[in-house]
Amino acid sequence: MSDPSQLESSGAPQLTVPQAISNLKQTEDTGDRYYAAWWLGRFRVEQPEAVDALLVALSDQSDRDTDGGFPLRRNAARALGKVGGGNKQVIPALIACLDSTDYYVREAAAQSLEALRAKVAIPHLRSLLDGGLEAAVPVPGKPHLVQPYNAILEALGSLGDDSSEAVSVAVIEPFLQHEMPQVKNGAARAMYQLTGKGKYAQILIDTLSCDDLQLRRSALLDLGEVGYFPAADAIAQTLAENSIKIISLKGLLERQIQAANALVSDKTCKVMSLMDSLL
Amino acid sequence: MADTLLQTKLQAVESADSAQSMLDAVEALAELKDEGAIDMLIRVLGYNNPGAAVAAVDGLVQIGTPAASALLSQIDGYNYGARAWALRVLSGIGDPRGLDLILETAAEDFSLSVRRAAARGLGSIQWEKLEKADRREGQIKARNTLLQVAIDDPEWVVRYAATVGLQGVATAAAAEDQPDLLPPIADCLRQIASVDETVAVRARAEWAIAQLQLSV
Numbered sequence: 001m002s003d004p005s006q007l008e009s010s011g012a013p014q015l016t017v018p019q020a021i022s023n024l025k026q027t028e029d030t031g032d033r034y035y036a037a038w039w040l041g042r043f044r045v046e047q048p049e050a051v052d053a054l055l056v057a058l059s060d061q062s063d064r065d066t067d068g069g070f071p072l073r074r075n076a077a078r079a080l081g082k083v084g085g086g087n088k089q090v091i092p093a094l095i096a097c098l099d100s101t102d103y104y105v106r107e108a109a110a111q112s113l114e115a116l117r118a119k120v121a122i123p124h125l126r127s128l129l130d131g132g133l134e135a136a137v138p139v140p141g142k143p144h145l146v147q148p149y150n151a152i153l154e155a156l157g158s159l160g161d162d163s164s165e166a167v168s169v170a171v172i173e174p175f176l177q178h179e180m181p182q183v184k185n186g187a188a189r190a191m192y193q194l195t196g197k198g199k200y201a202q203i204l205i206d207t208l209s210c211d212d213l214q215l216r217r218s219a220l221l222d223l224g225e226v227g228y229f230p231a232a233d234a235i236a237q238t239l240a241e242n243s244i245k246i247i248s249l250k251g252l253l254e255r256q257i258q259a260a261n262a263l264v265s266d267k268t269c270k271v272m273s274l275m276d277s278l279l
Numbered sequence: 280m281a282d283t284l285l286q287t288k289l290q291a292v293e294s295a296d297s298a299q300s301m302l303d304a305v306e307a308l309a310e311l312k313d314e315g316a317i318d319m320l321i322r323v324l325g326y327n328n329p330g331a332a333v334a335a336v337d338g339l340v341q342i343g344t345p346a347a348s349a350l351l352s353q354i355d356g357y358n359y360g361a362r363a364w365a366l367r368v369l370s371g372i373g374d375p376r377g378l379d380l381i382l383e384t385a386a387e388d389f390s391l392s393v394r395r396a397a398a399r400g401l402g403s404i405q406w407e408k409l410e411k412a413d414r415r416e417g418q419i420k421a422r423n424t425l426l427q428v429a430i431d432d433p434e435w436v437v438r439y440a441a442t443v444g445l446q447g448v449a450t451a452a453a454a455e456d457q458p459d460l461l462p463p464i465a466d467c468l469r470q471i472a473s474v475d476e477t478v479a480v481r482a483r484a485e486w487a488i489a490q491l492q493l494s495v
Contacts, residue, residue: 241329243392246436250479263472263482264489272483279399279440 017045024053030063034072041079051087054080058093069102077105081112091118098124103139107148114155121155122164126171128152133174136183149175150186157190158225165194176200181207181215189222201228208238216240224248227255229267236274249275285315292319298328305331309338314345321349324364332364340371344408347374354380363393370400375409378417382424385441391434398428398440402447406455415457422448422460426467435477442471442480446487453491465493 015023015036023029023036037057040050057076065071077097084090094116097109106128113121128147138145153172160168172194175187188203207219208231217240223231224247235248253271257263288308295301305323308316316338323335339346350365351374357365366384369377381404385397401421406414425448429441445464452460468491471484 239330242333243436253479253482257478257482263478263485268482269486272479272486275439275479275483276399276443279395279436279443 015039017043017047017050020045021047021050021053024050024057027062030072033057033060034063034075037072037075037079041075041082044082046083046086048087051080051084051090054084055087055089055093058097070100070105073097073100073102074104074108077108077112081108081115084112085116091116091120094118095121095124098128103142103144103148107151110148110151110155114151114158117159119159119161119164122159122168125152125155125159126168129171129175132171133177136175136178145180145183149178149183153183153186153190157186157193160190160194169194176203181210181212182218185215185219185222189226192226192228198228198230201226201231204228205231205234208234213240217244220244220248224251227251229256229271232271232274236278242278246275246278249278282315285311285313289316289319292323298330301326301328302330302334305334305338309334309341312338312341314342317342317346317349320346321353321365324368325361336364336367336371339368343372344374347372347377351376351380363388363390366393367396370396373400373404375404375406375417378404378420382420385428385444386424391437394428394432394434394437395440398425398432398437398444400444401425401441402444404447404451406451411455414455415460418448418452418455418457418460422452422464426463429467429471435475435480438471438475438477438480439483442468442483442487446491449487449491461493465491468493 020036020039023032024040026033037054040054054076057072058080060070060072060076063070063072077094080090080094091113094109094113097105100106100109110125113125129149129152136145136147136149153175156168156172169191172187172190175183176191178184178187185204185207188200191197192200201223204219204223207215210216216238220235220238220240221244223235229252232249232252235245235252238245249271253268253275256265256267256271260267262268288304288311291304292301292308295304305320308319320335320338324332326332347369350368354362354365366380366388370381370384381397381400385394385401388394388397401424404417404421406417409417422445425441425444429438429445432438432441445468449461449464452458465488468484468488472481472488475481475484
């Protein structure tokens with residue numbers, strides 16, 4: 001874990017924890033507040049005073065951008081996903097953020113709720129998918145869709161458990177037909193996590209050989225996250241940086257070790273052998 | 280005839296006008312495994328086209344010793360970026376003339392991907408190129424650097440690569456009939472298998488122990 005005192009980038013303010021908290025609480029300088037919120041998350045400052053200050057920042061009214069967005073709230077929501085585990089108010093506050101008028105606040109909230117393993121958020125996340133495929137369209141003049149579908153799908157897939165699976169599956173499945181590959185793949189990943197059916201992971205494997213490097217990278221990371229062992233050879237052969245392929249294979253390795261409760265087995269050795277070849 | 284083929288492939292790299300066509304041309308050139316391609320492949324390393332640079336690295340590694348000679352004679356003049364690529368090639372070839380450079384890289388380079396290549400490379404040095412009398416000393420140096428990297432490096436993938444490297448050095452030392460080099464390696468691997476914070480590294484150490492048939 002990084003030591004805040006080693007932050008070396010030129011021009012970036014050197015902060016201590018008390019300074020960061022104090023910068024976050026003051027209201028004169030919005031830049032300092034914004035940076036402090038990011039900083040507290042980056043260096044995982046879990047002190048109650050920091051988390052309290054971030055919670056307050058989550059409903060800040062003063063920092064607005066030209067589109068009506070809430071930049072400070074975005075950073076606060078992101079940081080709370082990293083440091084908010086110990087405070088009972090955080091999850092409800094982030095759930096409330098799912099209704100924000102600011103797309104990026106909603107996105108950050110979904111990602112942070114996933115990081116905090118907030119299963120209680122599942123119905124709220126699902127409701128953001130209302131309207132299904134037909135409603136999942138771009139916002140005119142903006143670089144995003146009406147909802148942060150990737151973040152929502154990923155969170156639902158990652159958080160889902162037996163009690164909510166059937167409902168989530170029904171809501172997510174239509175998104176397998178979405179015209180944007182990123183959304184389609186996000187749905188495939190979630191469907192695999194919820195159902196365990198290989199055919200959904202196969203969609204991600206197929207993406208490993210598509211023309212778009214960014215999509216290949218995402219599919220590599222998705223397959224690593226879900227730990228889909230049959231993808232091993234395809235991962236190793238994907239046209240992408242070895243570093244990402246290694247990370248992906250590491251996910252497969254970890255899943256196999258967990259499943260077999262053994263470090264060394266035929267399957268783990270196969271994955272390690274592939275990792276060795278990419279070093 | 281072979282010369283004309285080489286010229287054609289060299290020309291294709293010279294005249295490549297897009298990142299993709301550069302990559303394709305470099306891959307085609309590398310496939311020839313022709314020493315005549317060395318200078319061009321080395322130039323490609325500096326072209327700011329990572330896909331092509333990877334293909335060039337692979338090509339130079341395949342060519343082997345003459346490529347190592349060329350890089351060793353030029354490397355002092357390189358900027359950091361070119362040096363990083365050159366060290367990946369030297370690590371991949373394992374020419375012992377590059378041993379000191381590779382040792383230093385494994386222990387100190389800023390880039391985790393270069394450190395990882397160097398750590399792995401220390402396990403596949405072409406010891407047979409050294410006089411028998413010098414091999415032991417070289418293996419001890421490689422071993423000692425790897426023992427430190429395998430424990431101290433902050434990046435899991437570099438420790439993983441060092442574990443692979445240690446397995447390679449142990450295998451080489453056993454083949455050279457230098458069994459006294461092994462106990463520190465065995466101890467280190469056992470320690471890693473037991474306490475490394477990253478399960479992937481523990482697993483690789485465990486596998487190394489099994490493959491070396493060390494009694495646990």
